[in-house]
Amino acid sequence: MFRGPALQHKNTFRDLAKCAATILATVLLGGLLGATLLRFAPGYGVDEAELDTRLSNGSIQAMRQANGPDENLLTFYAHYLGRMLHGDLGISRTLQRPVAQLVAERLPETLKSLGLGLLLGWLLGLGMAIAVTLSRTRVVDTFAGLLSGILLCVPAAVLALLFVLARAPARLVIGVIIFPKVFRYARNLLARSAALPHVLMARAKGVGESRVLLWHILPTAGPQLLALFGVSVSMALAAAIPVEVLCDLPGIGQLAWKAALGRDLYLLINLTMIVTLVTLIANSASDFVGHAFRTSAA
Amino acid sequence: MKKHCSRLLIAVLFVLGSAFAQTGGELRFCLRSEPKTFNPLLVEEDSSDTVRYLTAGVLVRLNRQTQQLEPELATAWKTSKDGATITFTLRQNVRFSDGTPFSAQDVAYTFQQLMDPNLHSPLTDQFRPSGGNVQTKILSSGKIAITFPAPIAGLDKLIDLIAIMSGKSPKKEMAVLGPYYVAENKAGAYLVLQRNPNYWKHDSSGRQLPYIDSVRLDIQQNRDLELLRLLRGEIHFVNSIDAEYFDKVMADKPSMAHDAGPSLDSEHMWFNQVAGSPLPDYKKAWFRSTNFRRAVSESINREDLARVAFRGHARPAVGMVSPANQFWFNAKLHPHPFDQASALKRLAQDGFHLQGGVLRDKSGNVVEFSIMTNSGNKYRERMATMIQQDLLGIGVKVNVVTLDFPSLIERITRTFNYEACLLGLVNTDLDPASLMNVWVSSSENHQWNPSQKTPETAWEAEIDRLMKAQASALDDRKRKEYYDRVQEIAWEQEPFIYLVTKNMLSAVSPSVRNATPVVLRPQVYWNIDRLTLHPEVASSK
Amino acid sequence: MKHARTIAIAFLAIVGVACLLPGIFSASDYAHQFRDIPNAAASHEHWLGTDDLGRDRFSRVLYGTRVSLLLAPTAALIASLLAATIGGAAGFLGGWMERLVMAGTDLFLSLPWLFLLITVRALLPLNVAPLTSVIITFALLGCLGWAAAARVVCADASSLRNSDFILLAHASGSGGWRLLWRHLLPNLMPVLYAQFWISIPVFILTEANLGILGLGVSEPMPSWGSLLRELESYSTISSNPWQFVPLLLFILVVSCFHMVVVDRELPA
Numbered sequence A: 001m002f003r004g005p006a007l008q009h010k011n012t013f014r015d016l017a018k019c020a021a022t023i024l025a026t027v028l029l030g031g032l033l034g035a036t037l038l039r040f041a042p043g044y045g046v047d048e049a050e051l052d053t054r055l056s057n058g059s060i061q062a063m064r065q066a067n068g069p070d071e072n073l074l075t076f077y078a079h080y081l082g083r084m085l086h087g088d089l090g091i092s093r094t095l096q097r098p099v100a101q102l103v104a105e106r107l108p109e110t111l112k113s114l115g116l117g118l119l120l121g122w123l124l125g126l127g128m129a130i131a132v133t134l135s136r137t138r139v140v141d142t143f144a145g146l147l148s149g150i151l152l153c154v155p156a157a158v159l160a161l162l163f164v165l166a167r168a169p170a171r172l173v174i175g176v177i178i179f180p181k182v183f184r185y186a187r188n189l190l191a192r193s194a195a196l197p198h199v200l201m202a203r204a205k206g207v208g209e210s211r212v213l214l215w216h217i218l219p220t221a222g223p224q225l226l227a228l229f230g231v232s233v234s235m236a237l238a239a240a241i242p243v244e245v246l247c248d249l250p251g252i253g254q255l256a257w258k259a260a261l262g263r264d265l266y267l268l269i270n271l272t273m274i275v276t277l278v279t280l281i282a283n284s285a286s287d288f289v290g291h292a293f294r295t296s297a298a
Numbered sequence B: 001m002k003k004h005c006s007r008l009l010i011a012v013l014f015v016l017g018s019a020f021a022q023t024g025g026e027l028r029f030c031l032r033s034e035p036k037t038f039n040p041l042l043v044e045e046d047s048s049d050t051v052r053y054l055t056a057g058v059l060v061r062l063n064r065q066t067q068q069l070e071p072e073l074a075t076a077w078k079t080s081k082d083g084a085t086i087t088f089t090l091r092q093n094v095r096f097s098d099g100t101p102f103s104a105q106d107v108a109y110t111f112q113q114l115m116d117p118n119l120h121s122p123l124t125d126q127f128r129p130s131g132g133n134v135q136t137k138i139l140s141s142g143k144i145a146i147t148f149p150a151p152i153a154g155l156d157k158l159i160d161l162i163a164i165m166s167g168k169s170p171k172k173e174m175a176v177l178g179p180y181y182v183a184e185n186k187a188g189a190y191l192v193l194q195r196n197p198n199y200w201k202h203d204s205s206g207r208q209l210p211y212i213d214s215v216r217l218d219i220q221q222n223r224d225l226e227l228l229r230l231l232r233g234e235i236h237f238v239n240s241i242d243a244e245y246f247d248k249v250m251a252d253k254p255s256m257a258h259d260a261g262p263s264l265d266s267e268h269m270w271f272n273q274v275a276g277s278p279l280p281d282y283k284k285a286w287f288r289s290t291n292f293r294r295a296v297s298e299s300i301n302r303e304d305l306a307r308v309a310f311r312g313h314a315r316p317a318v319g320m321v322s323p324a325n326q327f328w329f330n331a332k333l334h335p336h337p338f339d340q341a342s343a344l345k346r347l348a349q350d351g352f353h354l355q356g357g358v359l360r361d362k363s364g365n366v367v368e369f370s371i372m373t374n375s376g377n378k379y380r381e382r383m384a385t386m387i388q389q390d391l392l393g394i395g396v397k398v399n400v401v402t403l404d405f406p407s408l409i410e411r412i413t414r415t416f417n418y419e420a421c422l423l424g425l426v427n428t429d430l431d432p433a434s435l436m437n438v439w440v441s442s443s444e445n446h447q448w449n450p451s452q453k454t455p456e457t458a459w460e461a462e463i464d465r466l467m468k469a470q471a472s473a474l475d476d477r478k479r480k481e482y483y484d485r486v487q488e489i490a491w492e493q494e495p496f497i498y499l500v501t502k503n504m505l506s507a508v509s510p511s512v513r514n515a516t517p518v519v520l521r522p523q524v525y526w527n528i529d530r531l532t533l534h535p536e537v538a539s540s541k
Numbered sequence C: 001m002k003h004a005r006t007i008a009i010a011f012l013a014i015v016g017v018a019c020l021l022p023g024i025f026s027a028s029d030y031a032h033q034f035r036d037i038p039n040a041a042a043s044h045e046h047w048l049g050t051d052d053l054g055r056d057r058f059s060r061v062l063y064g065t066r067v068s069l070l071l072a073p074t075a076a077l078i079a080s081l082l083a084a085t086i087g088g089a090a091g092f093l094g095g096w097m098e099r100l101v102m103a104g105t106d107l108f109l110s111l112p113w114l115f116l117l118i119t120v121r122a123l124l125p126l127n128v129a130p131l132t133s134v135i136i137t138f139a140l141l142g143c144l145g146w147a148a149a150a151r152v153v154c155a156d157a158s159s160l161r162n163s164d165f166i167l168l169a170h171a172s173g174s175g176g177w178r179l180l181w182r183h184l185l186p187n188l189m190p191v192l193y194a195q196f197w198i199s200i201p202v203f204i205l206t207e208a209n210l211g212i213l214g215l216g217v218s219e220p221m222p223s224w225g226s227l228l229r230e231l232e233s234y235s236t237i238s239s240n241p242w243q244f245v246p247l248l249l250f251i252l253v254v255s256c257f258h259m260v261v262v263d264r265e266l267p268a
Helices: A005-039 A057-067 A073-084 A099-135 A138-153 A156-165 A172-194 A197-204 A209-247 A252-262 A265-297 B002-022 B046-055 B104-114 B122-127 B155-161 B223-232 B243-252 B281-287 B290-298 B302-309 B340-349 B378-392 B405-415 B432-439 B458-472 B476-493 C002-020 C057-093 C095-110 C114-123 C130-144 C147-161 C164-171 C176-213 C224-232 C241-265
Strands: B026-031 B060-062 B069-071 B074-079 B085-090 B135-140 B143-147 B180-186 B190-195 B214-219 B257-262 B266-271 B314-316 B353-355 B358-360 B368-374 B397-403 B420-425 B496-508
Touching: A005 A073, A005 A265, A005 C095, A005 C114, A057 B122, A073 A265, A099 A138, A099 A172, A099 A209, A099 A252, A099 A265, A138 A172, A138 C176, A138 C241, A156 A172, A156 A209, A156 B223, A156 C224, A172 A209, A172 C176, A197 A209, A209 A252, A209 A265, A209 C095, A209 C147, A252 A265, A252 B405, A265 C095, A265 C147, B026 B046, B046 B180, B046 B190, B046 B214, B060 B155, B069 B074, B069 B155, B074 B155, B085 B104, B085 B155, B104 B122, B104 B135, B104 B143, B122 B155, B180 B214, B223 B243, B243 B257, B243 B496, B266 B290, B266 B378, B281 B290, B290 B340, B290 B476, B290 B496, B302 B314, B302 B378, B302 B496, B340 B353, B368 B378, B368 B405, B378 B397, B378 B420, B397 B405, B397 C176, B405 B420, B405 C114, B432 B458, B432 B476, B458 B476, C002 C057, C002 C241, C057 C095, C057 C130, C057 C147, C057 C176, C057 C224, C057 C241, C095 C147, C114 C130, C114 C176, C130 C176, C147 C176, C164 C176, C176 C224, C176 C241, C224 C241
Parallel strands: B026 B214, B368 B397, B368 B420
Antiparallel strands: B060 B069, B074 B085, B085 B143, B135 B143, B180 B190, B190 B214, B257 B496, B266 B420, B266 B496, B314 B496, B353 B358
16 A cells, blocks of 8 residues: 555654653663662672671661661652652762762763774674675685684683783773674674575676675665664673773773672662663664665565 | 083982972872762771871871871870870961861861761771760860760770861861872772872971872772783882782882781681571581581691682781781780691590591581682682682581672671671771770671670670770770780680781882881871882873 | 584594593592692693692693583573574564564663572572582573574564565465474574574673672582683783683684584575
């Protein structure tokens, strides 16, 4: 059925609105689930400072009362959402500072690391996958496989240390962590696309390799590669935590680690929501573009 | 003529060079975490304590090298016979870093803040062991008497910890009397402290201290990176360095490595003796048996722990007091010997017996227990693994469990769902009063069996009596008698099985002059106002 | 390439035999501490030297290989199966079901599962056997490691849903699970293989890092991950190059597996 431009735009807006609503609901649910996981994990409400032998019993009791839960989780979460609407994201127990301030200071650092890491990871990963697909030789494939295998096997801590020893920017470690995963998926997706009949036909008809790649192989694997991109944002976020902790980069990954070790509820809820939001936006965007891809190809 | 001029030039350059070596520059070292507070009365952790030490003006200062008290903002002081009142004669014409004049009112204000019942910190608790209010009496413009609700043992040495705050300055706790003030704070990254232009101290030639213009504190949690930066010359020292890193420094740049000898800290393990813990009764019986604890202690090879786990930079521990604490250490005591034959004899007294190489109790239960320690501390993980191996020698199976710190704390303070725990104690103070809350049985930090309503054993009752006696005695010799006896009881009963005393290791760049690392904290920069930087200062970041 | 595959198979066979029969290849027990020679260099008695507690590194590598080689692929298989089922079904069904499942997957990817792992450790007895602890750890990793792959599988299945061969199979009377199992799943294999091969080394390394929560192998049992943690300190790696041998072995084994099965990853 033919849909005029106005109707197509209306559908697009409706889809975007649905998507935004889903993202919002999921983010809120993510915050609640993150809080639940933390709240019921062992070690919640304890403070390392309690072991200070100079503290009196009274001070220790006061500390425990201040750190312990004073309302049930759902009530707490509802109050927290109410305060969030006024811009109050709570106070971090471990760092004794407003969470909003901490996030504002550290988010740009992580975004920088993510951006660089994703750029490097995809350049190398997709680049090598394309090289393997176009070369169509086992040697190149084996070499690329070995390189990605080596990087998958080296612990993040060792990679970070090597980068520091080489005085290379520590942020690039994220790219080196993502690259082998991107390569493995991309290589298999492109290899499958390259074996499809229409590609074989194109080659048989003498179409150049770059044209075959751009017009026949990549479009077929497009939606999956876009989905992979969305997933790689989550991978990069997950990699940011150990890299920032190991390299002392003051980003939200390091903050998340401190929040986890310190059982810092306010910090953790906010960070979980940020991570959920970023993940959802990345994946929804890639889904959206992938869907548009498929529709236009159809 | 030319020769004369060149000689003159060299001489001028030399003098200028020396002058430059004496003043100026930026000292750089690392903090392991971001300071949580700049309020000196609320300091709980190392990083905040570092900032406090560098910025605080105190009435008296404990010289970390000689361990003697020296006048600072107070030129003289006198403690009353009952130990509850201390009278200070204050230095005149002193100003805070923002220009606000210092007076007796500021001292009164600080002590009033210190004794605020709503303030809970390790510092404040040391001054009010039994609660109550402090009374401050300004006797004249330069004299003030402070009366505490009860006598406080070692009161004068505790004054070293109190940074005098301004009662009038709009900058509140940021206006300081110490050698530096906080000039810049980039959260999560670094702090820069600048010299206090109003610092009252001068050297013998009349030059205002400190010599170094500024101090940069980088937030660096990763010790590998800290070591790398030290070896590259990006920072000037590491205040407290681990044994492995120390060996690395010794290998690469031996002039940087400093070993100040045994520290005040201890590494120890203990068994869970809480009656209400969720352990099976037969295990509770083991852990409450002195023979069992002594046998375990005698089965641990402390020499190996010091040599292997700490690479030789530790020694077998005697007890809770380190030999570095020269006055309070009971020199009659020695580390428990490694003697598994004797251990088995002790166990036999309680009905334990070996069966097919496996130790069983009198009811036939296999002796097996877990030792938990905090993950991420490789020295403790190594010690636990070595103890596991040692105890196999007497047929005991040990399971090593490493947990994240909050989970571990929950087990030892709330649920008591653990069998044995291996941790350490950081001693910042020489005086036994700082360990009151460890040894008194009603205390929350009486770790093997906290918060007892009444002492559950005769020896714990005796320790309670002795600790209270030493806290109220004013004569140090009498106090030492009591405390020596506490150490003897602890040695006999082994509620804590003391393992090793680590050495105090640090690494200092040769570009830092006048640095003489010591055992007491802060080990390297205790004399911060006298440190200087050589002109061949480390390369900047 | 045929020679390379043969060498890879031979190498894997040697490693397999060596780790299944470590007593033949190594004279020392993996737990015994030769305390007079900690951090020793490679020698006739200790082919890969000793670790920081004086334990023979070669024995520990052999025993550690056994633990990791058996459990990590099993966990990777669990993760791949979950990804295939969840992602495949969502992509195949499409519509609101696909959107719901993918939103759930995104949520799954974002949650701090660290606390679940901490809670699991708290529920286990302190005296849990090291082998039980490591099995539980890998099982958990398998159950938690599917989400990223599920997304890609879902996108793949979504693309394949309207392809000619699926329409033909549907027209021929295939439906439901049969369609999914016989026609869709084989075409999802490239993504699932990628997931499987990535997961093995990732899980081995993650198991070591879970030691900080009390999960994973406990002393004195070694695993590849715990052996690789020796490399995480600047002070040790710069002076003990033989500590890299477990890492080299790890890379070789993973690469040999890759070489042996690489043909199966490429579509016919």
